[in-house]
Amino acid sequence: xxxxxxxxxxxxxxxxxxxxxxxxxxxxxxxxxxxxxxxxxxxxxxxxxxxxxxxxxxxxxxxxxxxxxxxxxxxxxxxxxxxxxxxxxxxxxxxxxxxxxxxxxxxxxxxxxxxxxxxxxxxxxxxxxxxxxxxxxxxxxxxxxxxxxxxxxxxxxxxxxxxxxxxxxxxxxxxxxxxxxxxxxxxxxxxxxxxxxxxxxxxxxxxxxxxxxxxxxxxxxxxxxxxxxxxxxxxxxxxxxxxxxxxxxxxxxxxxxxxxxxxxxxxxxxxx
Numbered sequence: 451x452x453x454x455x456x457x458x459x460x461x462x463x464x465x466x467x468x469x470x471x472x473x474x475x476x477x478x479x480x481x482x483x484x485x486x487x488x489x490x491x492x493x494x495x496x497x498x499x500x501x502x503x504x505x506x507x508x509x510x511x512x513x514x515x516x517x518x519x520x521x522x523x524x525x526x527x528x529x530x531x532x533x534x535x536x537x538x539x540x541x542x543x544x545x546x547x548x549x550x551x552x553x554x555x556x557x558x559x560x561x562x563x564x565x566x567x568x569x570x571x572x573x574x575x576x577x578x579x580x581x582x583x584x585x586x587x588x589x590x591x592x593x594x595x596x597x598x599x600x601x602x603x604x605x606x607x608x609x610x611x612x613x614x615x616x617x618x619x620x621x622x623x624x625x626x627x628x629x630x631x632x633x634x635x636x637x638x639x640x641x642x643x644x645x646x647x648x649x650x651x652x653x654x655x656x657x658x659x660x661x662x663x664x665x666x667x668x669x670x671x672x673x674x675x676x677x678x679x680x681x682x683x684x685x686x687x688x689x690x691x692x693x694x695x696x697x698x699x700x701x702x703x704x705x706x707x708x709x710x711x712x713x714x715x716x717x718x719x720x721x722x
């Protein structure tokens with residue numbers, strides 16, 4: 451086998467070992483599984499009942515009965531995607547395992563890949579349960595969005611990953627005192643994302659900020675699909691372009707934080 455092939459095989463094995471460690475911790479713990487499904491399911495049910503209550507008096511909701519439910523489920527893709535990246539990193543901090551990881555052959559980019567894979571798994575469990583209850587209780591399927599759902603999913607999960615990596619870097623740099631950012635960071639985007647309302651209702655200065663947030667294009671695109679039965683390709687392209695910047699910035703910041711922690715001997719001092 452060539453040296454390149456051996457390097458690729460070694461990276462794959464290290465990434466797989468990291469994923470297996472976290473997957474075992476996750477799938478063998480029913481409290482973790484319940485907690486991941488609880489919040490998106492309860493939030494979805496709340497907004498679904500609001501929709502049922504308002505539908506008879508609103509032509510807007512009558513034309514798009516799944517508008518709020520779909521918005522909640524898409525928002526949770528973003529939230530769970532970000533939280534999955536952050537919590538995978540926090541698990542290593544809580545167990546005082548960061549030092550062990552970084553003295554092992556594991557490379558920083560391999561750690562990032564492992565975090566992204568675990569984020570996907572956590573997101574699928576949490577949002578998947580909410581999607582199941584949406585169908586059982588309200589006969590609504592997020593898959594009714596069709597192909598545009600793939601575009602929305604890709605943009606939201608990339609944005610969540612970018613924020614999750616940035617939050618991991620902040621906690622690595624400033625310690626667990628910054629841990630609350632893992633729960634609050636995404637919600638800073640909520641007012642300018644237009645999850646439940648069009649961006650045009652925002653004040654002019656907030657609309658300018660919203661145009662720099664990829665999630666605003668996703669939810670505008672969702673409303674176009676549900677209300678106008680049109681997929682806005684221009685919104686998809688703009689969201690992807692901004693997400694590329696976000697993701698690159700998140701990775702660079704995370705790598706800089708890892709380098710800083712190594713240089714200042716912080717990796718062995720972090721823990722719960």
